[in-house]
Amino acid sequence: MHIKSLFLKNFRNYREEEISFSEGINILTGENAQGKTNAAEAIFFLCTGYSPRANKDRLLIKSGEEQAEISAQATSSYGDVSVKIKFNKADKKNIFINGMQVLKIGELLGNINSVFFNPSELKLVQESPEDRRRFLNVSLSQMSKSYFYALLRYNKILAQRNNLLKDPDVSLIKDTLPIWDEQLSKEAGKIIKARNDFLLELSPIAEEKHALLSGGKETLKMKTESGYYGSEEDIAFALFSDLKTALERDIRLGFTSIGPHRDDIKFMLNDMDVRVYGSQGQQRTVALSLKLAETEIFYNRFNEYPILILDDVLSELDKKRQRKLVGAVEHLQTIFTATAFDRTIFRDKSFTKIVIENGKVKSNKKFSTPLENK
Ligand SMILES: Nc1ncnc2c1ncn2[C@@H]1O[C@H](COP(=O)(O)OP(=O)(O)OP(=O)(O)O)[C@@H](O)[C@H]1O
Ligand SMILES: [Mg+2]
Numbered sequence: 001m002h003i004k005s006l007f008l009k010n011f012r013n014y015r016e017e018e019i020s021f022s023e024g025i026n027i028l029t030g031e032n033a034q035g036k037t038n039a040a041e042a043i044f045f046l047c048t049g050y051s052p053r054a055n056k057d058r059l060l061i062k063s064g065e066e067q068a069e070i071s072a073q074a075t076s077s078y079g080d081v082s083v084k085i086k087f088n089k090a091d092k093k094n095i096f097i098n099g100m101q102v103l104k105i106g107e108l109l110g111n112i113n114s115v116f117f118n119p120s121e122l123k124l125v126q127e128s129p130e131d132r133r134r135f136l137n138v139s140l141s142q143m144s145k146s147y148f149y150a151l152l153r154y155n156k157i158l159a160q161r162n163n164l165l166k167d168p169d170v171s172l173i174k175d176t177l178p179i180w181d182e183q184l185s186k187e188a189g190k191i192i193k194a195r196n197d198f199l200l201e202l203s204p205i206a207e208e209k210h211a212l213l214s215g216g217k218e219t220l221k222m223k224t225e226s227g228y229y230g231s232e233e234d235i236a237f238a239l240f241s242d243l244k245t246a247l248e249r250d251i252r253l254g255f256t257s258i259g260p261h262r263d264d265i266k267f268m269l270n271d272m273d274v275r276v277y278g279s280q281g282q283q284r285t286v287a288l289s290l291k292l293a294e295t296e297i298f299y300n301r302f303n304e305y306p307i308l309i310l311d312d313v314l315s316e317l318d319k320k321r322q323r324k325l326v327g328a329v330e331h332l333q334t335i336f337t338a339t340a341f342d343r344t345i346f347r348d349k350s351f352t353k354i355v356i357e358n359g360k361v362k363s364n365k366k367f368s369t370p371l372e373n374k
Helices: 036-048 119-126 127-145 143-166 172-212 232-244 247-253 278-301 319-329
Strands: 002-011 016-020 025-029 066-075 079-088 095-096 100-102 113-119 221-226 264-270 308-309 334-338 351-357 360-367
Touching: 002 036, 002 319, 025 036, 036 066, 036 113, 036 127, 036 308, 036 334, 113 278, 119 127, 119 278, 127 143, 127 172, 127 264, 127 278, 143 172, 143 247, 172 221, 172 232, 172 247, 172 278, 172 319, 232 247, 264 278, 264 351, 278 308, 308 319, 319 334, 319 351
Parallel strands: 025 334, 025 351, 113 308, 308 334
Antiparallel strands: 002 016, 002 066, 066 079, 079 095, 095 100, 221 264, 351 360
16 A cells, blocks of 8 residues: 555645655655654544644644645555545544545544554553553554444443442442443453454564564563453453452442553563663664554555554664664555655665655655665
């Protein structure tokens, strides 16, 4: 799958601009604060309906403007697809796929798939379990609408259950909860099963990618800590019974203390917890390995690679790792952003250099032979 062009209107610092991309490696380059990350962000937004760095759509609208419009033309094995999103200050999105409006975010997912990585993804390893769950949720939602809808339903029931737990009338809680819990466990079964399968598949590939990037010096292992295994039904059944056991505690706490909203993943390098003992560079390599592994899972499931967006990643790696990274991504469409880069990292590979200046494309040129590669 690859994106051919991106159109931006009143998006961040872009007034109205179109950016063309090539298959393979693309580099959005230019000085600081010119709009490189903004363009990368727009692509991911068109894939998932959400920005990796702003939690409100209105922040994405060019200041002083009322509404923004972005669109992309992409090609996949199913043919060409165009995705357009218009949104306004009221955070209302209008989504169009091939010119037809769709009413749910779920209908947007899966049209163009991408994996996004930027330096703040380090929090995937460093920070709270919530960041790791978000990784699972974003990846799995792009891969499976049924996961996305199960998650929506789960969160809705969970919010209702938590509200009920705060009710002073304990007998009302005890009468009502079994109905909520049955539905909650059913959705949780789907979510946990999908996460277990995903991590089982991801883990050995992430290990491989990590060995590649780190030169094979360290072995990465991943562990999930949900404690629920087996089929969706097995998981739902076990969770339903654990919810019953946890009821007194949940009433005391006023929220639901078990379930997929509390899951975490542990990353071990040579048997040491990366979050606790890992260096900054090790944590970065683990996070990057996970994202590279994620592209392979897309391939395993859909026979097609997603678009890989690597924002500001090159500057954080030494030349040797930069070369390894380039070697590891040349088989899919990759969009790098970088203020500066050393062309020697591409050796004999072709790449497209797109210079962004103040929300405009200043130049867009493909370098295809080593001779041109100067
Ligand atoms: N809603 C908005 N309206 C107008 N301009 C915006 C908006 N949001 C961000 N900007 C501007 O976009 C610019 C930053 O763009 P971006 O993050 O893409 O920079 P960059 O080229 O990736 O730079 P760097 O190399 O520092 O990462 C800033 O000048 C910022 O003020
Ligand atoms: Mg940037």
